[in-house]
Amino acid sequence: MxxxxxxxxxxxxxxxxxxxxxxxxxxxxxxxxxxxxxxxxxxxxxxxxxxxxxxxxxxxxxxxxxxxxxxxxxxxxxxxxxxxxxxxxxxxxxxxxxxxGTGAKTWNTRHQPVMVPGDPEKLIIKEEVEMLSQEVMKYFKIFRNPFIDDIQKDSDIFMSEEHRYIEAAMIDAARHGGFLAVIGEVGSGKSVMRRRVVEQLKRDGDVIVIFPQMIDKTRVNAASICDAIVMDLSEQRPAMRLEAKTRQVHRLLLERAKQGFRSALIIEEAHDLHTNTLKYLKRFYELEDGYRKLLGIILVGQTELKNLLDETRHIDMREVIRRIQTAEIKGLNGNTKDYLVLKFKRIGAKVEDIFEEDAFAAFSRRLTTMDRQNRTVSHAYPLIVNNYAVRAMNMAYELGMPKVTEGIVMKIESSESL
Structure with a gap:
């Protein structure tokens, strides 16, 4: 049939x-x-x-x-x-x-912009680095692009007072079983700061860093976190069942604590985590040896993570939100000149030979917008400042100007709006 x-x-x-x-x-x-x-x-x-x-x-x-x-x-x-x-x-x-996303509510939350630009046509937001031509570098008498492969050691990293505070908060969370979310825009320096903190912890030798390697963070769950902890704390094979994995994790954390080590779980791209996974992290955070927390947790993510941790949008997440400390990386406004001084110094150049003094204030004006509460917000993140500086140098060369001026910075055309 x-x-x-x-x-x-x-x-x-x-x-x-x-x-x-x-x-x-x-x-x-x-x-x-x-x-x-x-x-x-x-x-x-x-x-x-x-x-x-x-x-x-x-x-x-x-x-x-x-x-x-x-x-x-x-x-x-x-x-x-x-x-x-x-x-x-x-x-x-x-x-x-x-x-x-996970449903319409979460989808809308993940993709809702945190800030409203004051003048989006005046902002260049590019994830890739703008390029300096060989002619432009010759014109300004520099031999390397100061923004390419620009971090080789700790002294190459610009650290404002705010950056140092966040760095200290990350180290404290790792050492003392804290629960911290570090939030910043694309190009704000989150990954650089994470690497700096991890290197510091390795040098000190008292904290074992657990760093899940799964590329697609939307697929991270309780089981995969258990696997990462087991593999980074030991040479053991992770157990097959979740109950066995959980017991294995608790046992390993206790063993490392008795040996004098602290354990810290660091997750990048945390804005892609499922809300259920964030709830599971709270359970990991609650693992204890008496009154002592066994695991510090540091989440590093873009501004969508801030929305995920907004209790007014995710009331079901309140048990996590009320326990997690947040630290947001702001823009460089007020430190733009110092940042560029460091970048050009490392290639043997003086920033004052390339930029007029009024150009730095112009950078700050171009990269400042207003949020929904009518408060000024700096978008002067390292990657964006790099792009502006390169574009301004290219324009100065095209115009035959000996230095980048305020007028040149204000005339830079935006290729992408916020």
Whole structure:
């Protein structure tokens, strides 16, 4: 007897639309609601290239949804794709993928900007470093780009009073079983500070640093944290079951504490952690030997982490939020000149030979915005200051100016807005 053909008998062949939805946070429920279709039918369309009979002009209507979604259109443009390409068949690696975030509330929280720019057209926000041409370096009589491969030792790191405070807070949390979140924008120096703290702890030799290596932090869970602790504290193989893993972790932490060592768990890209994982971290934090905490925890992440730790948005996270201390890395405003002095000094150049004094104040003005409470906010993070300085030097060369002036800094064109 021939088996009746149904949509569920169709071959599993996810289409490009599914990858787009996963990356851009477009849920199947949202598409179904806009088209007045059930979620299972949308699931069949994404995973088996099935066109629901219940909706005439299904493809044009879905394409209209995508065209009205700015994030989705940006996703397509970045990949040089057209809207019509969303029906292309993909491989099976997307079988269990869900949209980034965990539900609409978390998705919106993760992607809500913390600051509102005062004048976004005057900000250059680039994750990659701007380049100085050989002609520009020759023009200013420097032999190296001061912002490329610029940290070789501790003395190459600019540390303001605020940076030193956060560094001390991280070391204290590692040594005394604290629970700390270090938050900063892209390019604010979070990873540099983390490396500096880890090197300091290694030199002191009294703290064992546990550093989970999983690249995709959205997949970090209680079991993987247990595995990281076991592997970094011993040569043992992690147990298979979670209960056995937990007992193994507790036993190893007790053993290292009796040997005179403290243990510190440091997680980078912590803004990608699932809210359930943050709750599990509280359980790890509560592991004790009498009154003594066995594990210090330091989370390092972008400003989305600040939103995740906002009790007004995540009331179910209050038991974690009320126990965690936060330290936010601010911009360099007030220290911009000192920062650039250090960068040029390490390549044997004097900053005053390249920049006029009024240029430093101009950098601060260009990189200051207002937040929702009408308070001034500095965006003068190291990476952004580097980009501004390079672009200003390039413009000074093009204009034939001997130094970068206030006027040049104010005329820099933005390639990306905040």
């Amino acid at each position: 021939r088996r009746k053909v149904t949509p569920y008998n169709l071959t599993f062949e996810p289409i490009l639309l599914k990858e787009l939805c996963v990356d851009c946070g477009i849920s199947q429920s949202r598409i179904g609601k806009e088209l007045d279709l059930s979620r299972p039918l949308i699931n069949l369309a994404l995973n088996r290239n099935y066109l629901p009979r219940e909706c005439s002009n299904f493809k044009p209507k879905v394409e209209a949804i995508i065209r009205n979604d700015k994030k989705a259109m940006k996703w397509l443009i970045e990949r040089k794709l057209k809207v019509e390409d969303i029906w292309t068949t993909l491989g099976k690696e997307l079988r269990n993928q869900t949209p980034a």
